[in-house]
Structures are given as structure tokens and as C-alpha cells.
Amino acid sequence: MELFPYKQYNIPADTPPENAFPVRYTLYLPIIEIRLRKNSNATKDTAVLIDSGATHCIFSDKLATILGIGNITNGLLKKINTAGSGSVDAYFFDIYLEIKNITVSCYAGFIKGSFPLASGVLGGYDFLNSLRVALNSPAGEIEIG
Amino acid sequence: MLCRKIIKLFAEIFKHKKEEPKMEPIDLTSLLQEYYNQDIHIAVAQDYSRVIATGITYEEAVENSIKQGYENPIIYRAPDDRLKGWI
Numbered sequence: 001m002e003l004f005p006y007k008q009y010n011i012p013a014d015t016p017p018e019n020a021f022p023v024r025y026t027l028y029l030p031i032i033e034i035r036l037r038k039n040s041n042a043t044k045d046t047a048v049l050i051d052s053g054a055t056h057c058i059f060s061d062k063l064a065t066i067l068g069i070g071n072i073t074n075g076l077l078k079k080i081n082t083a084g085s086g087s088v089d090a091y092f093f094d095i096y097l098e099i100k101n102i103t104v105s106c107y108a109g110f111i112k113g114s115f116p117l118a119s120g121v122l123g124g125y126d127f128l129n130s131l132r133v134a135l136n137s138p139a140g141e142i143e144i145g
Numbered sequence: 146m147l148c149r150k151i152i153k154l155f156a157e158i159f160k161h162k163k164e165e166p167k168m169e170p171i172d173l174t175s176l177l178q179e180y181y182n183q184d185i186h187i188a189v190a191q192d193y194s195r196v197i198a199t200g201i202t203y204e205e206a207v208e209n210s211i212k213q214g215y216e217n218p219i220i221y222r223a224p225d226d227r228l229k230g231w232i
Contacts, residue, residue, distance in 0.1 A: 006170040007173050008170040010178075027228065044217060044218060044220055045191070045219040062202065062203045083232040114184070114222055116227045117173070117177070139167040139168065140170045141167050
């Protein structure tokens, strides 16, 4: 079993107050550091967000370059719906996720574009469906495996 | 009777008692806030004590970190407006 702390981010002081949230607040995010591996290519420890609402593991195409995936459009296409409206094109490849001492094979999608803070999201397919993941925000800890 | 009332009162108090944090969340604010809304990657020390280097690309952030003598940073993206909230 691996333990990770939650990550905390305070909304910047110069952010104009909003009607719904007139007082500044702090976000607590289940961000963990993992490595992605494909064959002999691997990323450094990279911040990714655990997203229990996401159906798949999706990463930025910036990581695909590190993994030796020249052009993500060589992967198999799946349209992924995003909240609100619209969809994004994700191209899927077989990779490995290294979560400290846990390694899991993952059929992961890569998209053109980026995420805030993290470089991808860990969702259901091949992550949450493969590993026991406990998000305990009040205790500030994330338990995996 | 009084004893039962006291037990019930304690049960109510503990039912609503917030769970004590077991792990201290890592505060990214001071580390990353100065890079707010910049389209860059940030190489952070493993103990989250400091930013080692930045780069426009992932590779550049890693290379700049290695140049600083730090081989294994954690790579973050800069925070942006979406951090106000997303679903």
C-alpha cells in the first residue's frame, strides 16, 4: 500500500471575489506523483490528478513525447465527453503507470492540450478499476493498493 | 438516567467531531503561485521545499533541473484560471 498526502492550493489573493464564493478559499486536491513508462522510455515523477468521475486515464501529449510516442494520432481514437458540452479526441496507447512501488499496465489516452497543475487525470479504466484507491480528504491522505 | 444522558451527549459530540488530519497536505501555493497563468512546466524538489527549474516544455523543465544538479524532480504544470474550479 502506498500513501500520498493531499495537495493544497489557495486561490490567489488578486482573484476577484465571485458572488458564489465572496471569501477566498483553499482547494484540496488528490494529486499524486507517478511515472509513466512505455518500453524503455519513462517520465520523471509527474503530478497527476485522481479523478473518480473520469472514465479513463488521460494525459497531455507532452508526456507522449517523453514516452517515445512520436505522433499521438497514431494511436486509436476515442472521443471523450467533457463536462458541459463537447468532446475531446483522445488517442490510446498501452503504457505502464508506476505509483511508487506499484506498477500497473494501463490503456491510456493522450490529448492535445494541457491540464492545470497536473499533467493528466487517473480515472476508472485501468486505474480505479484495477487498484483500491481511498480518497480521505478530511484526513489529508490518499491510500493506493 | 443522568448517566444515559451524559453518554448520549458524548456520542453526539464525537459523531460530529471532524476527523483529525493524519497527513499534512502539501501546500503548493507559495511554490507555484508566482507562475500563475504561465504556460510552463515546473520542476519541484522531491521534498517540496523549492522550485528547481522551469521550462516551456516538459523536457526543458527536466533539462534545466538536471543543469541545476537535480536529477529527479517532480514535474508540475503552472496553475491557471481553471483552478478557480472545474468539473
